[in-house]
Amino acid sequence: MKSQWECFLQNLGVWEGSFTNFSPQGTLLNDTSSRLSLEGLNNNQTVRLTLSRSGKDDVIREFMSVGGGLLFFENGSFSEGLIQLGPFSEFGAELAFVHENRRLRLVQLFDKNGHLNALTLIREHLAGTPATERPPLQINDLLGEWRGEAVTIYRDLRSPDIYSTTLKIQLDDAGRLIQSTSFGERTITSTATIKGSIILFDQDPEKQVQVLFLPDGASVTSPLKVLLRQSLFLEAGWLIQPNLRQRMIRSYNDKGEWVSLTLVTEEKA
Numbered sequence: 001m002k003s004q005w006e007c008f009l010q011n012l013g014v015w016e017g018s019f020t021n022f023s024p025q026g027t028l029l030n031d032t033s034s035r036l037s038l039e040g041l042n043n044n045q046t047v048r049l050t051l052s053r054s055g056k057d058d059v060i061r062e063f064m065s066v067g068g069g070l071l072f073f074e075n076g077s078f079s080e081g082l083i084q085l086g087p088f089s090e091f092g093a094e095l096a097f098v099h100e101n102r103r104l105r106l107v108q109l110f111d112k113n114g115h116l117n118a119l120t121l122i123r124e125h126l127a128g129t130p131a132t133e134r135p136p137l138q139i140n141d142l143l144g145e146w147r148g149e150a151v152t153i154y155r156d157l158r159s160p161d162i163y164s165t166t167l168k169i170q171l172d173d174a175g176r177l178i179q180s181t182s183f184g185e186r187t188i189t190s191t192a193t194i195k196g197s198i199i200l201f202d203q204d205p206e207k208q209v210q211v212l213f214l215p216d217g218a219s220v221t222s223p224l225k226v227l228l229r230q231s232l233f234l235e236a237g238w239l240i241q242p243n244l245r246q247r248m249i250r251s252y253n254d255k256g257e258w259v260s261l262t263l264v265t266e267e268k269a
Helices: 004-011
Strands: 013-022 028-041 046-053 059-063 070-072 078-081 091-099 102-110 116-126 144-154 161-171 177-183 186-195 198-201 209-214 218-223 232-241 244-252 258-268
Touching (some): 004 070, 028 116, 102 218, 102 232
Antiparallel strands (some): 013 028, 013 116, 070 078, 102 116, 144 258, 161 177, 177 186, 209 218, 232 244, 244 258
């Protein structure tokens, strides 16, 4: 097993791309080009992050350790966000994938009343490599059966859990989406309404969850409102190739505490 610091070092390099802001309904608000440098110093004992975006002051951070609300997988993929959902406070997290010369990151933010407020899609490639990009995700890309493997890592850094997964997505005669997810021994089936680029899981009016399709094969799954004393999860997906997809799930318990992070790598059967 790599240490968390070694996993962080998988992200070293100069990443060029853009920050694209969307409304919760998927309306494109603005797009800003970006250049993010992660430079190892002192024999990689320190990492300096420098983010440049047109029209904005540079952001500079130095890391000598990682932790808090940040966890990494062995391939460098990671999530950073709040470790506790509290009353009358803003809430959110970033979910970030690393694949070969590319990164795809999604930020979800909720306002002080718990409503989904803002979404940012960050698409990046290593400087000097091709900036290839997938088309915007569509429902037909996901229909069928996906089989994969999930790795769950924990905030307390206990041993990861690794298990097989199955995801089946189909449409019924009325055009509603039926999704069946199996993690190990557990299977959860749910239905949703499709409205353009939004899939709305609306069976429980109190706990509606939406999936928004975005450019570059991305999707973001969010509760429309985060509620105190109820468990919740934030999810992002990336269709890397037509038959290869990754999903990342950041899970909170019913006390609002962040407990785990799961990375699913799945292929269409």
